[in-house]
Amino acid sequence: MEQYCKLAMMLLVLWAVSCHGQHVPDLTVGQLHSQVRELEGTVQQLLKLLDMQNLQTKSTKAATPAMEKRGFMYPGVSVYPSDVSTPVDEIGFHVSLTDDVRLDWGMKLPFDTIVENMGEAYNKAAAEFTCPISGTYLFSLNIACKKDSYVEVSVEINNGKSPPRYILNTVCDHRKRPLLGVSSLYCGNTQNGGTAIVSLAQDETVTVKKMWPVGGVSTIIGNGFSTFSGYLLRPS
Template sequence: MPPSFFIAMKSTISLILNIFVRCARVCDASYIGETGRRFGFRLGEHRKDTERQEEKKFTRSERKQSESQINKSAITYHAMQENHVIDWENSKVLDRENHLLKRQIKEAIWIRRSGAVLNRDEGAHRLSHIYDQLLCLCIVAVPITSDTDITPESFLSLQEQVQTLLVAFQSQQQTIEHLERRIEEVETENLELKLSDDGAARASVGFSASLSTTVALGDSQTIMFDTIISNDGNGYDSRHGHFTAPITGLYAFSVTVMCHGSESNLHTSIVKDGQIIGKCFANGYSSDNGSKLVVVQLQAGQMVWVEHAVDPSGYKIYGDEYSSFSGFLVQAY
Protein backbone atom coordinates (compact mmCIF):
# COMPACT_ATOMS: atom_id res chain seq x y z
CA MET A 1 0.00 0.00 0.00
CA PRO A 2 1.69 3.27 -1.05
CA PRO A 3 2.22 5.98 1.57
CA SER A 4 0.26 9.17 1.12
CA PHE A 5 -0.17 12.82 2.05
CA PHE A 6 -3.65 14.28 2.72
CA ILE A 7 -4.25 18.05 2.37
CA ALA A 8 -7.47 19.99 3.04
CA MET A 9 -7.90 22.75 0.45
CA LYS A 10 -10.35 25.64 0.00
CA SER A 11 -11.54 27.41 -3.17
CA THR A 12 -15.11 28.36 -4.03
CA ILE A 13 -15.67 24.89 -2.57
CA SER A 14 -13.18 23.33 -0.18
CA LEU A 15 -11.36 20.12 -0.99
CA ILE A 16 -9.38 17.44 0.81
CA LEU A 17 -6.87 15.81 -1.52
CA ASN A 18 -4.60 12.78 -1.45
CA ILE A 19 -0.95 13.07 -2.61
CA PHE A 20 0.83 9.73 -3.12
CA VAL A 21 4.54 9.12 -2.49
CA ARG A 22 6.80 6.46 -4.00
CA CYS A 23 9.74 5.29 -1.88
CA ALA A 24 12.13 2.40 -1.54
CA ARG A 25 10.73 1.31 1.83
CA VAL A 26 7.25 1.23 3.34
CA CYS A 27 6.14 4.62 4.67
CA ASP A 28 2.70 5.08 6.20
CA ALA A 29 3.17 8.74 7.08
CA SER A 30 0.72 11.33 5.77
CA TYR A 31 0.34 15.11 5.83
CA ILE A 32 -2.96 16.93 6.44
CA GLY A 33 -3.57 20.68 6.18
CA GLU A 34 -6.13 23.28 5.13
CA THR A 35 -5.60 26.40 3.03
CA GLY A 36 -7.51 29.19 1.33
CA ARG A 37 -6.07 28.53 -2.12
CA ARG A 38 -7.44 26.41 -4.95
CA PHE A 39 -6.52 22.73 -5.24
CA GLY A 40 -4.31 23.05 -8.33
CA PHE A 41 -2.66 26.24 -7.15
CA ARG A 42 -1.79 24.91 -3.67
CA LEU A 43 -0.66 21.56 -5.05
CA GLY A 44 1.59 23.42 -7.48
CA GLU A 45 3.13 25.38 -4.60
CA HIS A 46 4.04 22.16 -2.78
CA ARG A 47 5.44 20.67 -5.96
CA LYS A 48 7.53 23.72 -6.89
CA ASP A 49 8.92 23.99 -3.37
CA THR A 50 9.89 20.31 -3.24
CA GLU A 51 11.36 20.13 -6.75
CA ARG A 52 13.28 23.39 -6.26
CA GLN A 53 15.04 21.91 -3.23
CA GLU A 54 15.71 18.62 -5.02
CA GLU A 55 17.30 20.24 -8.08
CA LYS A 56 19.25 23.03 -6.36
CA LYS A 57 23.01 22.85 -5.75
CA PHE A 58 24.23 24.64 -2.64
CA THR A 59 27.36 26.14 -1.18
CA ARG A 60 27.98 25.31 2.48
CA SER A 61 26.35 28.55 3.72
CA GLU A 62 23.46 28.21 1.26
CA ARG A 63 22.85 24.62 2.43
CA LYS A 64 22.47 25.81 6.03
CA GLN A 65 20.02 28.52 4.98
CA SER A 66 18.11 26.05 2.77
CA GLU A 67 17.67 23.59 5.63
CA SER A 68 16.00 26.36 7.63
CA GLN A 69 13.59 26.98 4.73
CA ILE A 70 12.88 23.26 4.25
CA ASN A 71 11.92 22.99 7.90
CA LYS A 72 9.02 25.36 7.18
CA SER A 73 7.39 22.70 4.96
CA ALA A 74 6.75 19.28 6.49
CA ILE A 75 6.21 17.73 3.04
CA THR A 76 9.46 19.10 1.55
CA TYR A 77 11.42 18.21 4.68
CA HIS A 78 10.13 14.61 4.63
CA ALA A 79 10.81 14.18 0.91
CA MET A 80 14.36 15.52 1.23
CA GLN A 81 15.27 13.67 4.42
CA GLU A 82 13.78 10.30 3.39
CA ASN A 83 14.61 10.64 -0.35
CA HIS A 84 10.97 9.98 -1.28
CA VAL A 85 9.52 10.78 -4.71
CA ILE A 86 6.07 12.39 -4.64
CA ASP A 87 3.54 11.07 -7.16
CA TRP A 88 1.77 14.39 -7.86
CA GLU A 89 -0.28 13.11 -10.83
CA ASN A 90 -2.28 10.70 -8.66
CA SER A 91 -3.46 13.35 -6.20
CA LYS A 92 -7.20 13.13 -5.63
CA VAL A 93 -10.02 14.88 -3.73
CA LEU A 94 -11.19 13.16 -0.53
CA ASP A 95 -13.66 15.66 0.96
CA ARG A 96 -15.26 19.08 0.47
CA GLU A 97 -16.31 21.76 2.95
CA ASN A 98 -17.09 25.47 2.51
CA HIS A 99 -17.50 26.57 6.13
CA LEU A 100 -14.17 27.59 7.70
CA LEU A 101 -14.80 26.20 11.19
CA LYS A 102 -16.30 22.95 9.87
CA ARG A 103 -13.32 22.55 7.51
CA GLN A 104 -10.88 23.04 10.39
CA ILE A 105 -12.76 20.46 12.48
CA LYS A 106 -12.59 18.00 9.56
CA GLU A 107 -8.88 18.68 9.26
CA ALA A 108 -8.40 17.88 12.97
CA ILE A 109 -10.46 14.67 12.60
CA TRP A 110 -8.37 13.54 9.59
CA ILE A 111 -5.17 14.19 11.55
CA ARG A 112 -6.45 12.27 14.57
CA ARG A 113 -7.77 9.34 12.51
CA SER A 114 -4.71 9.04 10.25
CA GLY A 115 -2.36 8.08 13.07
CA ALA A 116 1.19 8.47 11.74
CA VAL A 117 1.23 12.00 10.33
CA LEU A 118 3.98 14.46 9.43
CA ASN A 119 2.06 17.38 10.95
CA ARG A 120 3.79 19.37 13.65
CA ASP A 121 0.50 20.22 15.35
CA GLU A 122 -3.08 18.92 15.56
CA GLY A 123 -4.47 21.50 13.10
CA ALA A 124 -6.10 24.91 13.38
CA HIS A 125 -8.96 23.52 15.52
CA ARG A 126 -8.03 21.88 18.81
CA LEU A 127 -10.20 18.74 18.83
CA SER A 128 -10.87 17.40 22.32
CA HIS A 129 -9.47 13.95 23.06
CA ILE A 130 -12.83 12.88 24.48
CA TYR A 131 -13.71 12.02 20.86
CA ASP A 132 -10.78 9.58 20.44
CA GLN A 133 -12.74 6.46 21.38
CA LEU A 134 -15.63 7.42 19.12
CA LEU A 135 -13.31 8.09 16.17
CA CYS A 136 -11.53 4.78 16.75
CA LEU A 137 -14.83 2.88 16.70
CA CYS A 138 -15.88 4.65 13.48
CA ILE A 139 -12.71 3.37 11.82
CA VAL A 140 -13.20 -0.22 13.07
CA ALA A 141 -16.89 -0.49 12.09
CA VAL A 142 -17.46 -2.46 8.85
CA PRO A 143 -20.13 -1.22 6.39
CA ILE A 144 -22.64 -3.81 5.18
CA THR A 145 -23.28 -3.89 1.43
CA SER A 146 -25.35 -6.11 -0.84
CA ASP A 147 -22.16 -7.91 -1.94
CA THR A 148 -20.98 -8.71 1.61
CA ASP A 149 -21.21 -12.32 2.80
CA ILE A 150 -22.70 -12.13 6.30
CA THR A 151 -22.29 -15.16 8.56
CA PRO A 152 -24.12 -15.46 11.90
CA GLU A 153 -20.82 -14.92 13.70
CA SER A 154 -19.90 -11.78 11.71
CA PHE A 155 -23.44 -10.42 12.08
CA LEU A 156 -23.26 -10.90 15.86
CA SER A 157 -19.86 -9.18 15.88
CA LEU A 158 -21.30 -6.24 13.95
CA GLN A 159 -24.21 -6.00 16.39
CA GLU A 160 -21.77 -5.89 19.29
CA GLN A 161 -19.74 -3.16 17.56
CA VAL A 162 -22.86 -1.11 16.92
CA GLN A 163 -23.98 -1.50 20.54
CA THR A 164 -20.54 -0.52 21.81
CA LEU A 165 -20.59 2.47 19.46
CA LEU A 166 -24.01 3.57 20.74
CA VAL A 167 -22.90 3.31 24.36
CA ALA A 168 -19.75 5.31 23.61
CA PHE A 169 -21.76 7.90 21.69
CA GLN A 170 -24.24 8.35 24.55
CA SER A 171 -21.37 8.68 27.00
CA GLN A 172 -19.72 11.30 24.79
CA GLN A 173 -23.02 13.17 24.46
CA GLN A 174 -23.38 13.33 28.24
CA THR A 175 -19.80 14.56 28.57
CA ILE A 176 -20.36 17.21 25.89
CA GLU A 177 -23.59 18.41 27.54
CA HIS A 178 -21.81 18.66 30.89
CA LEU A 179 -18.91 20.60 29.37
CA GLU A 180 -21.30 22.94 27.52
CA ARG A 181 -23.13 23.72 30.78
CA ARG A 182 -19.82 24.30 32.51
CA ILE A 183 -18.63 26.61 29.72
CA GLU A 184 -21.80 28.68 30.07
CA GLU A 185 -21.28 28.88 33.84
CA VAL A 186 -17.64 29.94 33.43
CA GLU A 187 -18.56 32.56 30.80
CA THR A 188 -21.20 33.99 33.12
CA GLU A 189 -18.77 34.04 36.05
CA ASN A 190 -16.09 35.61 33.88
CA LEU A 191 -18.40 38.36 32.66
CA GLU A 192 -19.57 39.11 36.21
CA LEU A 193 -15.95 39.48 37.31
CA LYS A 194 -15.36 41.95 34.47
CA LEU A 195 -18.27 44.17 35.47
CA SER A 196 -17.74 47.06 37.86
CA ASP A 197 -20.12 47.95 40.71
CA ASP A 198 -22.10 50.37 38.52
CA GLY A 199 -22.43 47.79 35.70
CA ALA A 200 -19.85 49.30 33.33
CA ALA A 201 -17.86 46.64 31.51
CA ARG A 202 -14.18 46.48 32.41
CA ALA A 203 -13.39 43.89 29.74
CA SER A 204 -10.72 45.09 27.31
CA VAL A 205 -10.97 43.47 23.87
CA GLY A 206 -9.47 45.06 20.76
CA PHE A 207 -6.91 44.47 18.05
CA SER A 208 -5.24 46.12 15.09
CA ALA A 209 -3.10 44.37 12.47
CA SER A 210 -1.58 45.31 9.13
CA LEU A 211 -0.20 43.51 6.06
CA SER A 212 3.59 43.56 5.83
CA THR A 213 4.07 42.27 2.25
CA THR A 214 2.17 42.46 -1.03
CA VAL A 215 0.15 39.26 -1.62
CA ALA A 216 -1.38 37.71 -4.76
CA LEU A 217 -4.88 36.55 -3.80
CA GLY A 218 -6.93 33.55 -4.85
CA ASP A 219 -10.73 33.37 -5.00
CA SER A 220 -12.30 33.62 -1.51
CA GLN A 221 -8.84 33.58 0.09
CA THR A 222 -8.61 34.73 3.71
CA ILE A 223 -6.27 37.73 4.02
CA MET A 224 -3.82 37.19 6.88
CA PHE A 225 -2.80 40.57 8.32
CA ASP A 226 0.45 39.41 9.87
CA THR A 227 1.81 42.47 11.71
CA ILE A 228 0.02 42.81 15.06
CA ILE A 229 -0.07 46.37 16.41
CA SER A 230 -2.29 45.59 19.41
CA ASN A 231 -4.24 42.53 20.55
CA ASP A 232 -5.95 43.09 23.92
CA GLY A 233 -7.80 39.93 24.89
CA ASN A 234 -5.76 37.83 22.39
CA GLY A 235 -8.76 37.47 20.10
CA TYR A 236 -6.90 37.96 16.80
CA ASP A 237 -4.91 35.08 15.27
CA SER A 238 -2.35 36.35 12.74
CA ARG A 239 -1.56 32.78 11.65
CA HIS A 240 -5.03 32.27 10.14
CA GLY A 241 -6.18 35.89 9.83
CA HIS A 242 -9.33 35.61 11.90
CA PHE A 243 -10.65 37.19 15.12
CA THR A 244 -12.48 34.98 17.66
CA ALA A 245 -14.77 36.76 20.13
CA PRO A 246 -13.60 35.92 23.68
CA ILE A 247 -16.92 37.13 25.17
CA THR A 248 -20.43 37.83 23.89
CA GLY A 249 -21.11 41.45 22.98
CA LEU A 250 -21.37 44.21 20.38
CA TYR A 251 -18.22 44.61 18.27
CA ALA A 252 -16.95 47.06 15.65
CA PHE A 253 -14.63 46.03 12.79
CA SER A 254 -12.87 48.09 10.13
CA VAL A 255 -10.77 47.15 7.12
CA THR A 256 -8.64 49.20 4.73
CA VAL A 257 -7.23 47.64 1.54
CA MET A 258 -4.97 49.12 -1.14
CA CYS A 259 -4.54 47.87 -4.71
CA HIS A 260 -1.09 47.02 -5.98
CA GLY A 261 -0.27 49.66 -8.60
CA SER A 262 -2.69 49.77 -11.54
CA GLU A 263 -3.05 46.02 -12.03
CA SER A 264 -6.69 45.42 -11.09
CA ASN A 265 -9.70 46.31 -9.00
CA LEU A 266 -9.83 44.77 -5.54
CA HIS A 267 -13.01 43.40 -3.95
CA THR A 268 -12.88 42.22 -0.33
CA SER A 269 -15.46 41.20 2.26
CA ILE A 270 -15.74 41.21 6.04
CA VAL A 271 -17.07 37.75 6.96
CA LYS A 272 -18.72 36.47 10.14
CA ASP A 273 -18.68 32.64 10.40
CA GLY A 274 -19.04 32.30 6.61
CA GLN A 275 -21.63 35.10 6.22
CA ILE A 276 -20.63 38.35 4.48
CA ILE A 277 -21.42 41.35 6.71
CA GLY A 278 -19.57 44.06 4.78
CA LYS A 279 -17.91 44.70 1.40
CA CYS A 280 -14.97 46.90 0.45
CA PHE A 281 -13.77 48.03 -3.01
CA ALA A 282 -10.57 49.68 -4.25
CA ASN A 283 -10.04 50.99 -7.80
CA GLY A 284 -6.86 49.41 -9.13
CA TYR A 285 -6.25 51.96 -11.85
CA SER A 286 -4.92 54.58 -9.44
CA SER A 287 -3.41 52.63 -6.53
CA ASP A 288 -6.66 53.35 -4.77
CA ASN A 289 -7.62 52.19 -1.27
CA GLY A 290 -11.02 51.32 0.14
CA SER A 291 -12.36 51.14 3.70
CA LYS A 292 -15.34 49.62 5.48
CA LEU A 293 -16.69 49.78 9.06
CA VAL A 294 -19.29 47.37 10.45
CA VAL A 295 -20.86 46.96 13.90
CA VAL A 296 -22.13 43.47 14.68
CA GLN A 297 -23.27 41.28 17.58
CA LEU A 298 -21.08 38.24 18.32
CA GLN A 299 -21.51 35.28 20.60
CA ALA A 300 -18.41 34.05 22.42
CA GLY A 301 -16.47 31.81 20.02
CA GLN A 302 -17.79 33.30 16.77
CA MET A 303 -15.18 34.38 14.22
CA VAL A 304 -14.72 37.36 11.89
CA TRP A 305 -12.16 37.67 9.09
CA VAL A 306 -11.47 39.47 5.79
CA GLU A 307 -11.38 37.57 2.51
CA HIS A 308 -10.87 38.27 -1.18
CA ALA A 309 -14.19 38.28 -3.05
CA VAL A 310 -14.84 36.23 -6.20
CA ASP A 311 -12.37 37.78 -8.65
CA PRO A 312 -9.82 36.24 -11.03
CA SER A 313 -6.99 34.73 -9.00
CA GLY A 314 -3.71 36.61 -8.84
CA TYR A 315 -5.03 40.09 -7.98
CA LYS A 316 -2.68 41.65 -5.47
CA ILE A 317 -3.29 43.52 -2.22
CA TYR A 318 -0.61 46.05 -1.29
CA GLY A 319 1.41 45.38 1.87
CA ASP A 320 4.01 47.61 3.51
CA GLU A 321 1.43 48.31 6.30
CA TYR A 322 -0.95 50.16 3.90
CA SER A 323 -3.67 47.51 4.27
CA SER A 324 -5.05 46.82 7.76
CA PHE A 325 -7.76 45.08 9.80
CA SER A 326 -8.98 46.27 13.24
CA GLY A 327 -11.76 45.55 15.70
CA PHE A 328 -12.83 46.15 19.28
CA LEU A 329 -15.55 45.36 21.82
CA VAL A 330 -18.15 48.14 22.07
CA GLN A 331 -20.33 46.61 24.80
CA ALA A 332 -20.23 43.26 26.59
CA TYR A 333 -23.58 41.50 27.12
Protein backbone atom coordinates in the same frame (compact mmCIF):
# COMPACT_ATOMS: atom_id res chain seq x y z
CA MET B 1 -30.71 62.30 62.55
CA GLU B 2 -32.98 65.26 63.35
CA GLN B 3 -33.09 64.27 67.05
CA TYR B 4 -29.29 64.29 67.19
CA CYS B 5 -29.21 67.74 65.63
CA LYS B 6 -31.71 69.11 68.18
CA LEU B 7 -29.64 67.63 70.97
CA ALA B 8 -26.52 69.21 69.51
CA MET B 9 -28.29 72.56 69.36
CA MET B 10 -29.33 72.31 73.02
CA LEU B 11 -25.77 71.44 74.00
CA LEU B 12 -24.47 74.43 72.06
CA VAL B 13 -26.92 76.70 73.84
CA LEU B 14 -25.95 75.34 77.27
CA TRP B 15 -22.28 75.66 76.38
CA ALA B 16 -22.78 79.29 75.33
CA VAL B 17 -24.68 80.13 78.50
CA SER B 18 -22.05 78.41 80.60
CA CYS B 19 -19.20 80.22 78.89
CA HIS B 20 -20.87 83.59 79.14
CA GLY B 21 -21.76 82.89 82.76
CA GLN B 22 -18.10 82.19 83.57
CA HIS B 23 -16.37 84.96 81.64
CA VAL B 24 -19.01 87.69 81.38
CA PRO B 25 -20.95 87.63 84.66
CA ASP B 26 -22.74 90.92 83.94
CA LEU B 27 -24.27 89.68 80.59
CA THR B 28 -27.97 90.55 80.50
CA VAL B 29 -30.78 88.11 79.76
CA GLY B 30 -31.54 89.90 76.49
CA GLN B 31 -27.95 89.48 75.35
CA LEU B 32 -28.09 85.80 76.22
CA HIS B 33 -31.24 85.40 74.12
CA SER B 34 -29.50 87.15 71.22
CA GLN B 35 -26.57 84.74 71.46
CA VAL B 36 -28.96 81.79 71.54
CA ARG B 37 -30.73 83.02 68.39
CA GLU B 38 -27.39 83.31 66.60
CA LEU B 39 -26.54 79.75 67.58
CA GLU B 40 -29.94 78.55 66.40
CA GLY B 41 -29.33 80.19 63.02
CA THR B 42 -25.96 78.46 62.74
CA VAL B 43 -27.52 75.09 63.55
CA GLN B 44 -30.25 75.66 60.94
CA GLN B 45 -27.61 76.36 58.29
CA LEU B 46 -25.81 73.17 59.25
CA LEU B 47 -29.07 71.23 58.95
CA LYS B 48 -29.61 72.59 55.43
CA LEU B 49 -26.09 71.62 54.40
CA LEU B 50 -26.68 68.14 55.81
CA ASP B 51 -29.91 67.78 53.80
CA MET B 52 -28.12 68.83 50.61
CA GLN B 53 -25.36 66.30 51.24
CA ASN B 54 -27.92 63.52 51.78
CA LEU B 55 -29.64 64.38 48.49
CA GLN B 56 -26.35 64.28 46.59
CA THR B 57 -25.48 60.91 48.12
CA LYS B 58 -28.86 59.44 47.12
CA SER B 59 -28.49 60.81 43.58
CA THR B 60 -25.03 59.27 43.16
CA LYS B 61 -26.20 55.87 44.42
CA ALA B 62 -29.14 55.92 41.99
CA ALA B 63 -26.98 56.92 39.01
CA THR B 64 -24.24 54.30 39.44
CA PRO B 65 -26.36 51.18 38.66
CA ALA B 66 -27.84 52.97 35.64
CA MET B 67 -24.36 53.69 34.31
CA GLU B 68 -23.33 50.08 34.83
CA LYS B 69 -26.49 48.85 33.12
CA ARG B 70 -25.77 50.94 30.04
CA GLY B 71 -22.27 49.48 29.87
CA PHE B 72 -20.31 52.67 30.54
CA MET B 73 -16.62 52.53 29.72
CA TYR B 74 -14.02 53.12 32.40
CA PRO B 75 -10.96 54.42 30.44
CA GLY B 76 -7.98 52.10 30.42
CA VAL B 77 -9.62 49.57 32.72
CA SER B 78 -12.79 47.82 31.64
CA VAL B 79 -16.45 47.85 30.69
CA TYR B 80 -19.29 46.77 32.94
CA PRO B 81 -21.91 44.35 31.57
CA SER B 82 -25.43 44.74 32.91
CA ASP B 83 -25.55 41.27 34.45
CA VAL B 84 -22.22 41.04 36.29
CA SER B 85 -20.64 43.02 39.08
CA THR B 86 -17.01 42.53 38.07
CA PRO B 87 -15.37 44.30 35.11
CA VAL B 88 -14.50 42.64 31.79
CA ASP B 89 -11.04 43.26 30.38
CA GLU B 90 -10.79 45.32 27.20
CA ILE B 91 -10.98 43.34 23.95
CA GLY B 92 -9.68 44.74 20.70
CA PHE B 93 -7.06 44.38 17.99
CA HIS B 94 -5.36 46.31 15.21
CA VAL B 95 -3.34 44.47 12.57
CA SER B 96 -1.74 45.36 9.26
CA LEU B 97 -0.20 43.70 6.21
CA THR B 98 3.61 43.70 6.10
CA ASP B 99 4.37 42.57 2.53
CA ASP B 100 2.40 42.67 -0.69
CA VAL B 101 0.31 39.52 -1.21
CA ARG B 102 -1.29 37.94 -4.27
CA LEU B 103 -4.74 36.58 -3.50
CA ASP B 104 -7.00 34.22 -5.37
CA TRP B 105 -10.73 33.84 -4.76
CA GLY B 106 -11.73 32.83 -1.21
CA MET B 107 -8.29 33.43 0.31
CA LYS B 108 -7.86 35.21 3.64
CA LEU B 109 -5.90 38.42 3.92
CA PRO B 110 -2.95 37.35 6.08
CA PHE B 111 -2.57 40.42 8.30
CA ASP B 112 0.67 39.59 10.06
CA THR B 113 1.80 42.75 11.88
CA ILE B 114 0.05 43.02 15.24
CA VAL B 115 -0.11 46.61 16.44
CA GLU B 116 -2.55 45.88 19.29
CA ASN B 117 -4.09 42.64 20.53
CA MET B 118 -5.96 43.36 23.77
CA GLY B 119 -7.34 40.09 25.10
CA GLU B 120 -5.17 38.04 22.68
CA ALA B 121 -8.23 37.17 20.60
CA TYR B 122 -6.61 37.73 17.19
CA ASN B 123 -4.71 34.73 15.84
CA LYS B 124 -1.99 35.77 13.38
CA ALA B 125 -1.35 32.22 12.15
CA ALA B 126 -5.02 31.70 11.30
CA ALA B 127 -5.53 35.33 10.20
CA GLU B 128 -8.75 35.53 12.19
CA PHE B 129 -10.33 37.03 15.28
CA THR B 130 -12.22 34.66 17.60
CA CYS B 131 -14.93 36.35 19.66
CA PRO B 132 -14.12 35.64 23.35
CA ILE B 133 -17.46 36.94 24.74
CA SER B 134 -20.80 37.81 23.16
CA GLY B 135 -21.43 41.48 22.60
CA THR B 136 -21.50 44.42 20.20
CA TYR B 137 -18.30 44.96 18.22
CA LEU B 138 -16.94 47.62 15.88
CA PHE B 139 -14.79 46.54 12.90
CA SER B 140 -12.80 48.69 10.51
CA LEU B 141 -11.14 47.60 7.26
CA ASN B 142 -8.81 49.40 4.87
CA ILE B 143 -7.13 47.87 1.81
CA ALA B 144 -4.89 49.11 -1.00
CA CYS B 145 -4.20 47.38 -4.32
CA LYS B 146 -1.41 47.61 -6.88
CA LYS B 147 -1.63 48.82 -10.47
CA ASP B 148 -3.72 46.69 -12.81
CA SER B 149 -5.41 45.06 -9.81
CA TYR B 150 -9.10 44.88 -9.05
CA VAL B 151 -10.32 43.21 -5.86
CA GLU B 152 -13.44 42.95 -3.73
CA VAL B 153 -12.96 41.81 -0.14
CA SER B 154 -15.41 41.24 2.70
CA VAL B 155 -15.38 40.84 6.46
CA GLU B 156 -16.76 37.34 7.07
CA ILE B 157 -18.37 36.09 10.30
CA ASN B 158 -18.55 32.35 10.74
CA ASN B 159 -19.86 30.15 13.57
CA GLY B 160 -19.06 26.85 11.87
CA LYS B 161 -22.72 25.81 11.71
CA SER B 162 -24.83 28.16 9.61
CA PRO B 163 -23.71 29.92 6.38
CA PRO B 164 -21.25 32.77 7.02
CA ARG B 165 -22.35 36.39 7.28
CA TYR B 166 -20.68 39.24 5.40
CA ILE B 167 -20.87 42.57 7.19
CA LEU B 168 -18.50 44.80 5.22
CA ASN B 169 -17.71 44.79 1.49
CA THR B 170 -14.88 46.86 0.06
CA VAL B 171 -13.77 47.44 -3.54
CA CYS B 172 -10.26 48.41 -4.61
CA ASP B 173 -9.85 49.15 -8.33
CA HIS B 174 -6.53 50.33 -9.80
CA ARG B 175 -6.93 49.53 -13.49
CA LYS B 176 -6.27 51.72 -16.51
CA ARG B 177 -9.15 53.75 -17.95
CA PRO B 178 -9.38 54.92 -21.56
CA LEU B 179 -8.78 58.64 -22.04
CA LEU B 180 -10.41 60.23 -25.11
CA GLY B 181 -10.17 56.89 -26.90
CA VAL B 182 -6.44 57.31 -27.46
CA SER B 183 -4.45 56.73 -24.29
CA SER B 184 -5.29 55.42 -20.87
CA LEU B 185 -4.58 56.38 -17.27
CA TYR B 186 -4.41 54.59 -13.96
CA CYS B 187 -7.28 55.88 -11.88
CA GLY B 188 -10.08 54.71 -9.62
CA ASN B 189 -10.16 53.57 -6.00
CA THR B 190 -6.60 52.52 -5.25
CA GLN B 191 -7.37 52.42 -1.51
CA ASN B 192 -10.73 51.84 0.12
CA GLY B 193 -12.34 50.71 3.36
CA GLY B 194 -15.19 51.08 5.79
CA THR B 195 -16.55 50.32 9.26
CA ALA B 196 -19.33 48.14 10.63
CA ILE B 197 -21.02 47.51 13.97
CA VAL B 198 -22.29 43.99 14.56
CA SER B 199 -23.48 41.68 17.35
CA LEU B 200 -21.32 38.59 17.78
CA ALA B 201 -21.80 35.39 19.72
CA GLN B 202 -19.00 33.78 21.68
CA ASP B 203 -16.57 31.69 19.57
CA GLU B 204 -17.66 33.19 16.24
CA THR B 205 -14.68 33.92 13.98
CA VAL B 206 -14.08 37.09 11.96
CA THR B 207 -11.81 37.11 8.88
CA VAL B 208 -11.20 39.20 5.76
CA LYS B 209 -11.52 37.29 2.46
CA LYS B 210 -11.22 38.00 -1.22
CA MET B 211 -14.66 37.65 -2.82
CA TRP B 212 -14.07 38.76 -6.43
CA PRO B 213 -12.88 38.28 -9.13
CA VAL B 214 -13.09 34.51 -9.15
CA GLY B 215 -10.70 33.69 -11.95
CA GLY B 216 -7.92 36.19 -11.38
CA VAL B 217 -5.15 36.99 -8.93
CA SER B 218 -5.17 40.39 -7.18
CA THR B 219 -2.25 42.05 -5.44
CA ILE B 220 -2.87 43.73 -2.08
CA ILE B 221 -0.31 46.30 -0.93
CA GLY B 222 1.38 45.80 2.41
CA ASN B 223 3.77 48.12 4.21
CA GLY B 224 0.96 49.17 6.58
CA PHE B 225 -1.38 50.46 3.86
CA SER B 226 -3.84 47.59 4.37
CA THR B 227 -5.21 47.26 7.91
CA PHE B 228 -7.93 45.53 9.90
CA SER B 229 -9.14 46.32 13.43
CA GLY B 230 -11.95 45.49 15.85
CA TYR B 231 -13.09 46.48 19.31
CA LEU B 232 -15.66 45.34 21.87
CA LEU B 233 -18.11 48.19 22.39
CA ARG B 234 -20.37 46.47 24.91
CA PRO B 235 -20.75 42.93 26.27
CA SER B 236 -24.20 41.37 26.04
